Every structure is written in C-alpha cells, then in structure tokens.
Amino acid sequence: MELTGAQILLESLKKEGVKYIFGFPGGAVIDIYHYLPEYDFEHILVRHEQGAVHAADGYARSSGKVGVCLVTSGPGATNTVTGIATAYMDSIPLVVFTGQVPTALIGNDAFQEVDIVGITRPCTKHNFLVKDVKELALTIKKAFHIARTGRPGPVLVDLPKDVMQAKAEFSYPDKIYLRSYNPHYEPNKKQIKRAINLLCKSSRPLIYAGGGVISSKANEILTTFARTFRIPVTTTLMGLGAFPADDELWLGMLGMHGTYAANMSVNNADVLISVGARFDDRVTGKISTFAPRAKIIHIDIDPTSIRKNVQVDVPLVADCKLALENLFNFLVDMDDVNWETKHVEWLEIVKEWKNKHPLRYEKSGTYIKPQFVIEKIYDLTKGEAIITTEVGQNQMWAAQFYNYKYPRTFISSGGLGTMGYGFPAAIGAQIANPDKLVIDIAGDGSIQMNIQELATAVSYNLPVKIIILNNGYLGMVRQWQELFYNKNYCATVLQKNPNFVALAKAYGAEGFRIDKQEDVEPVLKQALFSKNTCVVDVIVEPEENVYPMVPAGASLTEMLLV
Amino acid sequence: MRHVLSVLVENEAGVLSRVAGLFSGRGFNIESLNVAPTLEPDVSLMTITTRGDEQIIEQIVKQLRKLITVIKVVDLSYEQVVEREMVLMKVNTTDNTRAEVLRIVDIFRCKVIDVSLTDLTIEVTGTQSKIKAIINLLQRFGIKEFVRSGTVAIKRTMQLD
C-alpha cells in the first residue's frame, strides 16, 4: 500500500522504537501532525523549539536512547540550532526533523524558508534534505544509524512539505551499509601492547575519563579496571558518574574548577590513561604544562580527538569499553605484577593531596551558602537523583558538591555551556525516568532563558524540581570580573529578577522561597517529595565564588584555593 | 609544507560546502581546489592543495575522513605523483611580437587555441613551476586574460575497496 511521506516518517519512527517526540508544529509539518494521533507516540508539546531539542537531549543523556524532535520550517528550524550545537559538542545522539517549504519553492525565499541544512552543517554529525519521498525511509534509517553509532551526535533531516504529501510504497530497510561511514570499534593490538608496557612500568598512573565512558557504557569496566589495578580516577565534567564518587580511588573532577588532588595528580602522574575525553582547554589549562611528567595513552572512538590538542604516546582509536576490556584482560593475567602493592606510594601521596585541600567553602556569613544547598540536596536524595544543571557557578557547585555514583545522573551542557539547558533537559530526563527524582540546579540568570517550559512540565505532570541558586548575578561572569577585571560588574547584576514563586504559581507549579539557613532542609524536603513541578528560589550569598579555580590559560597547578 | 590531498566523495548536493566549510570553520587553508565527477557517476574526486605543519595536516585528513560523505582521503605528498594545472590566457601580440610569443609557446609545448590580430589564446598544461616559468616569460607582452585550474594529481587509479 502506498503511504504519504508523513505516514512513512511516522512508520519509520515506529520501526526505530521511538516512543517520545519533542516538538512544536507549524505549516510545513502540519501533514505530519495530521497523522500523528493515529500512532502511539507520545508527543511532548514544548513552548519553544530550543526547549524541544534540550528536552530530547536530556532524554537521550539520561536513557542512552536517541532523542527525537519535530519542528516546523524557518523560525522553528532556527530555534533548534542552539540545542543541536549543544548536543553536538557533547556527542549526544539526536534526530531532529525540520519542516521545509515545498521543493519547488526552495531557493525562492519562500515564506518561512531557511537553509537549515546549510546553517546546521557545522554543528550536526550529518544532515539531510529529503527531495524524493522514495528516499525518505532509507534516509531516516541512515539518520538514526549515524546518530547512535561511532561517536554519537545530532543528525538533522529536512522535510519539504510536498515530500510529506507525496506517496510511495513503504518498506523500512533492516540493515544499512554506508561505504563512507564505518566507525572503528576494535582496538589495534599493537597499540594495546604498547599501552600494557607503559602501565606495567608505571608507578604513578592516573585515569582521566570523559563522557565517552558513559556513551560507550564503559563505566563498569572502568571501575573494575581502576579497582583491580589500584589506579586513581579523575573525570571531566562530562565524565561525572562514570566512576563512583564514594570510592577511595576517586579524586573528583579535574580542570579549571577541578579538585586540588585531581590537578596535582595530573601534574605528577607518569602515565595518564585518557578514556573518552578530548583534552578540552577547560580541562588542560595551559596545554604546554599539562601532565608534564606523563606518557599519555589516549582511548577515543574519534580519530580527530587524538593529537588534536596534545601529543600522545599511545593512540587507541576504539570504543572505550572494548579498549578497556582488552587492556584489562591482558593486565589481569600478568603474573609478575603485584597490583595490590605496585602503586601504594603513589596512592599515599594522592591521599595526602585529598586531605590537604578537600573541596570546601567558608561556612560563616549571613547568607545561605550555595554549596550547602547542594550538599543538602545530596543528603536528602542519598545521591539517587538525576541532576541537571544550568550554566555558571550553579553548574560547577552541582558538579563539585553532589557525589555522582552512577552514569547518566549528571546532565549538563559541557562543551557549549548553554544557559537555559538544564530545565528542558530535566523535562526530557523525567520523561525517560518517570520513577526518578529529577532536579535542575539552576542559576537565576540561566533559568530565565527557558522558563517558558514550566508550562510543558506542568502540562505533562512532570514532578521536575528547579532549585534556583539565586545570587542576583550572572555569577560566573561576575566572578571573572571580580578576580580578573577589577570588580567591574558591568552587565552582570540581575536587578529586577521576577518573583520566582509567583511565576511558578502562575504556571500552575509549586513555588517555594528559602532565605534562611534553617529553612533549607525542611523546605527542600517539602519540594523534593512533592508530586508536582516545583520551583525553589534559594537566596544565596551573592558574591560567593567557585574554588578551586585555575585562571584561564594558567597551568593546572596554579590553583586559587579557598 | 604544501600537501596535495586526493579526496573521493559522494557526488551529491552539498558535499562541496561540507568540505569547504570544514576548512573555513577550523581555520585550515585551501590553496587550490578542483572537483569533478569520476568515471563512476555517483563519486566525485576533489584535489585539494593546502599548507600546514604535520599536526595540522593530520587533523585535516582526519577531519575530512570524519565527514559522512567523504569516501577516501589520500595525502599524495607521500606518494609518487604526477601533478598538473591548466592555464588559459590571452597574450597581447603585434606583428612584431607574434613570432617570439609563438616560439616560447613552442618551446614550452603549449597550444595556441585562438588567434586574432591583437592576441593569442594559449593553453598551458603542466606543473606549477612550468606555469610560473611561462608566465614570467610572457608577462612582458601583456597578459590580458588569465584563468587557471586547481591542481590535479594522480598516483594510480583510485578504486573503491
């Protein structure tokens, strides 16, 4: 039987196992929406297309599945760009469907026409314009395949209106072969040997893990690996949760706001095992002084990550999980190495660093400390919640003071640093995890960038919690101004913040305000255990800073400490 | 160092802008670029000449390979290759100078493809250095118009695996 393009799209999504579509309609996609009620998908109607993409992204990050969006042409499509770029920087699998004007009008500056394939070329893993309904099913198959394999990423499929109306026989390909796209998963045996040599000789090894560990589901083997061979672990922001933060081998995050122990360990390690991380400048600081004493083993699925920023001694282009399993199997059979004792001295030194400067903050003062709020949230949730964040100081405190035990429980815009990400991402995470507590740690600035999604959360009865660390500033920028720009607080004071409690209520959510230390625990409790969408406005110390801090461009050892 | 990259791509809309966008977006330079279909109608070959140190060239090659529509990338700088460019130019001539221009054309084994009372249109094919040499010699007569292709280079016939 012949189906319309719109039906073929929906049938294909069914074949891909899609359950949720995050979207917003318009003229160019009205045909698709026309058929949507005939299918079992749950469509989540957002209030802004950026929200749809971040929600699909939060869904993907928290579940490991591909997130799906559907938006109209023109402004609908351009509104997705920040979300797509966010997902691209953090390698998150999404398929974004955009409406397009009819093929005959493309290039004519038609109403709501925009070259979204051109616009998103540099921020998608790949994108497609479907010009013929006969190619639609295959293109969708390709899109999902590309999004979820290799180094994952967002894929955009542009759908002209006439293609959605045209008819074709529907058949969905089972398998797909792309001659120009064949991700390489198996590690090279020679490089594995070289890595093993280094590790056997090493006395001060360190694991530096990133988001790739989570996307390749390598967290368990990573944990076993570290524990068996007694190697301390630090992760990037994206890697939080890849290794349990209550383990004695855990050093905390490294980099600009990393812990003293993590940064000192990087500086003194003799072998650095980088797994699924990409030596971003926020991690390395001054690149020429990064890990100066270490031979570097770099495991990454993406060849371009290797030797992009640093020279490495052993490049391992492979799936993180397969590479770690391979290394593990060799190392565990080494009879002549006593792993129990091999790194004892090193672990002692590392422990001293941990004790010397643990994460801490000044507890006195009249205001509530934002770090205290995060600690309380950790205590109340026993580390079992999914935490999303906005961007800025709130994000760093959420990274530092909540101990992540599991992968996919810390969800944050790392590479792009997108303010307004956390709340829609929390919506997506809540949809993927209906039984989990999902909390967005927000700043008073960031939350206003996608606050309209309160309507979405309330509409779908999502008990997402927004905890605003309200410091009255664009705090992270203010911190830079304080430390490096003579306290010239230009454009970082948020003078007329709305009444967040009233705003929450206007949307039909619950609103709470905390301005006294003794209210923190009881009010948080009330909100966290509520069945409703809640906004908790916590008035915190306005000029609190995030420490440790490595100034941009400085070496990791040049940390400003509390 | 100058590198000549042979890049086999899917012959489809947008592939050129993917490659060009990669170079501009990442700050790599393109010295010349030549694109044309191969004998297989769904495959095109780009020959890109670029400059950079070893690390940059390695990144360029890897980034090109990462593009979904790129099938194969070969850095011809490490191979035995034949390189050619083509130039078409109109050189001013008078009754007094025509003979000398024709002599130069002859020595360089170029072709005269059009003649008028005031100029000769010449086709030159060769390496960059040959082209540079003939331009040097003909410049004093006045070159009125000048078009030049990018480099094309060949090692051996590239085949799909």
Ligand SMILES: Cc1ncc(C[n+]2csc(CCOP(=O)(O)OP(=O)(O)O)c2C)c(N)n1
């Ligand atoms: C969309 C966007 N615009 C601007 C920035 C730059 N920026 C980074 S952090 C920050 C301040 C965020 O303020 P707030 O949300 O209140 O968080 P705080 O740092 O105060 O916790 C800004 C403006 C950004 N990251 N994203």
Ligand SMILES: [Mg+2]
């Ligand atoms: Mg703030």
